[in-house]
Amino acid sequence: MNSFEVIGGKKLSGTIVPQGAKNEALQILSAVLLTPEQVTISNIPDILDVNLLIELLGDMGVEINRTDRHTASFKSAEVNIDFLHSEEFRKKGGRLRGSVMLAGPLLARFRKAFIPKPGGDKIGRRRLDTHIIGFEKLGAEFNYHPEDGYFHLDAPNLKGTYMLLDEPSVTGTANIVMAAVMAKGTTTIYNAACEPYLQQLCKMLNRMGAKISGIGSNLLTIEGVDYLGGTEHRMLPDMIEVGSFIGMAAMTQGNIRIQGAGIEHLGIIPDKFRQLGIQMQFEGDDIIIPEQETYEIQTFLDGSVLTISDHPWPGFTPDLLSIVLVVATQAKGSVLIHQKMFESRLFFVDKLIDMGAQIILCDPHRAAVIGLGREQKLRGITMSSPDIRAGVSLLIAALSAEGKSVIQNIEQIDRGYQNIDQRLVALGADIKRI
Template sequence: MASFVIEGGHQLSGEITPQGAKNEALQVICAVLLTEEPVTITNIPAIRDVHKLIELLRGMGVKITQNTTDSYTFQAGNIDLDYLKSDAFRQQSQTIRGSIMIAGPLLARFGEVYMPRPGGDKIGRRRLDTHFVGLNKLGADFQFDPKESAFTAKTKSLKGNTMLLEEASVTGTANVLMGAVLAKGTTKIYNAACEPYLQQLSRMLVKMGAKIEGIASNLLTIEGVDKLDGCDHRCLPDMIEVGSFIGMAAMTQSEITIKNAGVEHLGIIPRSFEKLGIAFKFKGDDIYIPEQSRYEVEKFIDGSILTIDDAPWPGLTPDLLSIMLVIATQANGSVVIHQKMFESRLFFVDKLIDMGAQIILCDPHRATVIGLNRANKLRSTVMTSPDIRAGVALLIAALSADGVSQIHNIEQIDRGYQNIDLRLNNLGAKITRME
């Protein structure tokens, strides 16, 4: 198990470019299974979860060529469906959540899929019902084997249908969408997720020959086609990394420019940071964050305490709440962080309390943060990363703390952030990776 040793208290400065979007990359890489033609995807982040998915597809028989550091060409001409029942596939698929999104493409193109329960962050219950109920409405017959902890699905032919998703699940919508593009007839998906990553997946599928209407809305209408062609596609910048860098600059009182941030795709994220008092400027597609000695939390119009909560797009992504919670510890003012989707995601706050933060964990979903207004810097400590986003939140805390901190289990951070230690050290951070 690897660790970071962080010498806190250093200001950062310079320019940093966000990696390609992790959540988009996982979706569009699964979509290559829909065609036997070559698909080239660029701006793919070099992170553990993406590399594991690429290796999973390679094991299934997909021909994969790495063109550059962030560019790959995939050709799914000959897929070995028997590989899905191998120990190697089980082992690989259970380590990443994104593996579930091969279900829609395989059912659409080959009529069957075998899927061990996928892995991912341990942040509470993460239901798969939306995926399977949606694909079932397209004509797939699902069976769950509790002994094998695996799903089997078969269909003679997927057929278009009208459905209302129980939740606006991003990966669930992606799976159903990828099944529907090759289904016979018309599919209407109400309460569809419409995050930028879903928009990107939809536009990539249209380039491949799919017929999709309602992109960027919560009603998708798909007219099934007989086959899809290859295409070229580029992933967006990762908006979670952009948010992480904004928070990091504020906490460390640093002057940073985030280059090529994909500003038009950030939605409510910039405004959410403004509510915490963080100043920044847009310069074209760049974000400039000046050095800030203090930042003050807004109140609601009636004077009541600010609440920041997550919601389906265009609401605030839950992936940024851990970062915002950490930022609030040094703000002037108090804020309630309400994590609606995952009941275990706030449990990392005990590490911040050990560092001197004033946080009341109200229940598994809510925490009240009393900002210290930099009156007392956080203390260094030894901690363990429980998941990707909490891991980076703890890294931000350690960078702003007095003394030397250690973070163990940084493999969790590596799952979502590309060479984060090297990139931050280039800005002036003091992070040492210990294997």
């Protein structure tokens, strides 16, 4: 098992380019199964989860031509669906929660799919109900086989229908959209997710010949078509990386330019970091975070303590709450972090408390952070990364701390951040992979 050894206290300085969006990649790569024609995708993040999905596509018989680590062409003319019911797929797919995204396109084009029990982060319950119920409403039959650990889906006749989703799940919406694009008739999805990544998927599908309207809203209308063709697609910059770098600059008193940040797609994210007192400037599509001696958390207009919580888009993404929490530890003032969607995502705060942070974990969903205002630095410790976002939050804490920190289980960080150690060394960080 690999670890990061970090000597903290270095001010980061320089320019960094965010990778392609991980959460978009898992949807877009799955969509290549919808057509026998060539689909070329650029700005692919070179990370474990995405590379594992590409490997699974290759195992299924998809022809893959990787121009470089960030560009690839896919041709799904011959697809071996039976591989999806193999022990090899169960082992690989079970490690990757994103493998569930293969079900929608497979149902649309081949009328059957298999879903292994999902893996991924240990951040609490992540239901598949939205996916399965959506497929059933389109006419798919669903059975769970405990003896092989698979969900079996059959859909000889997918038909368009109206559905009101019980939650605006991003992956659930994407999966249902991909299943519906080749169903007979019209599908209407209300309470649909409307994240930029989902908008990207819908625009790509329309270029392939789909008929999707309402993109960017929570009401999608999909007229089924008989055939989808090839296309080219470029992924957005990863908004979670952008937010991570904003927090990293503030915590280390650095001066960082985030080049090509995709500002128009960041929504409320910059405003939430401004509420923590972090200054930033926009130049074209670049974000500049200047060196700040201190940053002070705002209060609400009535003077009460600021609360930052997650919410479906265009609200604040839950993937950045861990980052906001760790950044608040060195701010002036207090903030309540309310993680509504996942009940285990705040459990990493015990490591921050061991480092000297003043945090009260109120319950599995809420943590009160009393900022130290840099009067007392965090201290380096040995710790383990429980999930992707908590792992990077602990890395940010280690970069700002006094002394040496060791972060174990960094495979979790590698799942979502490409070559993060090398990229941070280029900014002046003292970090080694051991």
